[in-house]
Amino acid sequence: MEHAVAFGSRTLTKPEHNYSTTEKECLAIVWAVTKFRPYLYGRHCSVITDHHALCWLTSMKNPSGRFGRWILRLQEYDFDVKYKSDRKHLDADALSRCPLPSPAILELDQTPTAVCCVLSPVQHPSLRREQLHDPFFSTIIHYLEDGSSTADRKLARQAQHFLICDGILYRRNYNPDGPRQLLAAPGAYRAAILQSLHDDPTAGHLGFFKTYERIRNRYFWPRLYSSVRKYINSCLVCQQRKPSIPSKAGPLQPLPPPRHPFERVGIDLFGPLTESSSGKRWIVIAIDHLTRYVESAALPSGTSEEIAKFFIHNILLRHGSPRFLVSDRGRSFLAKLLQDILHACSVTHTPTSAYHPQTNGLTERFNHTLADMLSLYVSTDHTNWDSVLPYITFAYNTATQSTTQFSPFRLVFGREPTCNIDTIFPYPCHTEDNIPLAEATSRIEECRQLARTRTFDAQAASKLRYDEQHHATSYAAGDLVWLWVPIRTPGLSDKLLCRYVGPYTILHRTGPVNYVVEPSDPPTDRRKRSTETVHVSRLKPYGAPPDSGPPRARVASSSDGGRCETDSSPSS
Incomplete structure (x- = not known):
């Protein structure tokens, strides 16, 4: 049974009012397919219209002009056009019978919107094929399907927690809300799952616990805990914005009082x-x-x-x-x-x-x-x-x-x-x-x-109190680190700027808590290279992103105004 998922409409512009009826109906298809692209791209769909002349749209020979451009734009979608009389076309017809005034529409169009793209559905054959290619899941699948009695006890115990439904492997999960089946996610899909449930706007780049709970309630794979931990630790956007640990780095190193006045x-x-x-x-x-x-x-x-x-x-x-x-x-x-x-x-x-x-x-x-x-x-x-x-x-x-x-x-x-x-x-x-x-x-x-002597005693007491809230941190030459910089950019909110820039490379250590650093991609001309001596409290380890997988983020620098920028290419 059909049911509406979303509605959309807009008024015609002044030039569009001069289109013929068929052109207006075709324009509606082009606009609607483009608007609902996140739902339609990568899957077969049907366009239902009460204008019978559009049924030949996909089979039109030698299109030219405006129709040619529109048909070219529609080539990336898999759809067919079906006719439905206006008496049966009441759901979409209602939007055109009572249009909103133009000023209200124009004001609404100026409001910025965010669309969350959905991934193309994974077909059962490809999902099963990837599960069979996974060393761990393939062993479980063969055991459950073959019912081998020669399997070792460890495999038998593991298989008790799995089931196969329509050829796809799931893991049984028992929680207070009742039993639940978790998809056994093979390695080919894990990067996309991690990105969708951590990087997407609907996931919010939240911390480890919230991201881990979001994933473990839907999917399962071996060493899921460490996979999520590693992924979040390597998220460039999170590293630039969020402090890595609640306590600060670097114990107190007070300057000892001199022996003589004005020394x-x-x-x-x-x-x-x-x-x-x-x-x-x-x-x-x-x-x-x-x-x-x-x-x-x-x-x-x-x-x-x-x-x-x-x-x-x-x-x-x-x-x-x-x-x-x-x-x-x-x-x-x-x-x-x-x-x-x-x-x-x-x-x-x-x-x-x-x-x-x-x-x-x-x-x-x-x-x-x-x-x-x-x-x-x-x-x-x-x-x-x-x-x-x-x-x-x-x-x-x-x-x-x-x-x-x-x-x-x-x-x-x-x-x-x-x-x-x-x-x-x-x-x-x-x-x-x-x-x-x-x-x-x-x-x-x-x-x-x-x-x-009294200064020494006061410094010792201050160091004891200070070190309770700080921890010793050390880096080796060649380590990559983030550098905290109090960026201030006119026109941007200070509270929304990223706190760290980089990565920087540790060159050497100059004292118990000071390091000399330089950008990890310094200019080839040595005369233009710049190094900086920084306190360890301004540094935190750089978590390198994985070598393969979906795009993560671009590393911002202080010249970017401290903005955290993510790759905006569409997911597929």
Whole structure:
């Protein structure tokens, strides 16, 4: 008994209104067959019309013009035309008797639609032939059909879970909803099943559990669990978008506190801020890793020349040349001018890895404190922040730090500063004024070593808490990985962009948690090749797609705007 599966209609365009009746009826066939292509392609169908003249459509000799083009378009379909009088053609006739107004139709046509293509039905002979070619299923089929009593016990136990229906092998499946037969899928069809139940829009690229349950409730083949796991792990679209594991990679690797003040200095730029009354927009900050002492200055534009001048006047000429300078990978810090000065002073520059400012965490943390302090003293128009900056820097340097239990001022100068309020009230004479120089020096050094020990203890406690949520991950040279990049593309939603680009190739390891990588398909010209030092937390293993099977996805790069793109060729 016939029943309707889908309905479709559209209004004629202005030129189409001039067609003859036969041309309009033929146009309806061409449009309908094209619209319902996912249901009709690859199978025989019948076109039923109430226009008797179209019955000769498939047998028309020497067609030309509009009819010739239409017949050519219909050649890829297997169909015949049948006549049905209009009195019996009520289901389709109803759509033409009460057409919708044209504006409503035009508005509806502008709405984007998605069509999910269905696979061509597999014929029983080809399915049975593939099952007989499968080593595992063929053994079960022969046992069930021949009823051999000489089979081993293992085969007999396995065969108990299978049955043959119309020549096709199925596996019995028992679940709370009752017995169910699962198709024994031979190897030739597994890739299409995996793609349809994972990649298609109706499957949604869901994770392993949901995809596995969707497949195991319909099909069976040996090692189905591992097949689904391998397929999903190699899905390029999923790898680009989804994090591979809930915990982050890379244990904490804190920089050990130096032995002497200003042996290691972290430097950073803070801004841009509202332009001050004196034309300043940036703040350069330098902080000593042992004492937490801060040097700061307001800058007009934060160029490398201004950074170099700050380094010479505020660090080199006040505290001496440091051994190490830690900064991010900003242009001002990697410029040749500053690098030449550091080289002349024998300073080792340690830039952080890209998109991983945690290496310079002491400076980054002070930036938050600086913002809080500045916000409490700036004017309503935010133009006096540069005049407030020296005062709040002094306030920070004279405050006791929770980690060292000393103020940075005391660890640098060996004493606490005299504040304004200290001159108002009388204090007894200090007995420390006459302490011998050797004893005073010893006390200062003792405070610094105590601060260093307390910093070690605080770092150990932080590492313990951090490592509970992170795991150790290592890669070997030549491994392929995905690289996380915080892509921002104008006009696109950040939340819908892919998180990873690649693949990249591991070149070598530069430390416990840092690697040097390059694109897996670098330019042939070595001068154009670019490498990048990245933290392990930005990497995750690349799952290579299978060598054969249906198209999976195109690997997006950062230049693509972070879009995950799948192959849109039709399934067959």
